[in-house]
Amino acid sequence: QSALTQPASVSGSPGQSITISCTGTSSDIGGHNFVSWYQQHPGKAPKLIIYDVSSRSSGVSNRFSGSKSGNTASLTISGLQAEDEALFHCSSYTSTSTRWVFGGGTELTVL
């Protein structure tokens, strides 16, 4: 049972936009702006794509954007491309003893 809640899967057609949600609590997402997103292709290590809720890592396409409202963070991918197909993870700093928590991961399928 992951600390943050993400949908198990989302899908979209090329060119469309999709949004992945990540729901936490006031101890993590709701209480801090230390929210990040990671993209993981099959057999590869995760890659940091969004940090500080909405800042893109160097080299990451501006088709990727992040936002937050209350205890929920969101990752939006616009103009879907086949190469976007991957497992996406959200993460947040938490004021609990564990310090950093993740979601269960969302599988993105580009139809």
Add this chain to the structure above:
Amino acid sequence: EVQLVESGGGLVQPGRSLRLSCAASGFKFKDYVMHWVRQVPGKGLEWVSGISWNSGYIGYADSVKGRFTISRDNAKNSLYLHMNSLRVEDTAFYYCSKDLCSGGTCHYFDSWGQGTLVTVSS
């Protein structure tokens, strides 16, 4: 180029111990907070442990506290994870990860190794 190479994984029986290593290169290792993050294949990530540049801060997830010990050797550019009293539920890929910011943590896992698989089974 940042490189993180984990080693030491393998098959181990419940209750036994294992030591993971992470060899770092391509950046000033001594300036960065380092982390261990694990992942059951195909599932979500779980932060396991983190250590500051001078080992002044050390933190553990509740799930491993008291059983795992993180350490680092800045002279050897190496990070370690000593895992004792291993359980079946510790089975996962273990990744070594570098914090995004130097000097202290900014709460993000910037670079990752390819991971080493730990399988706990009788």
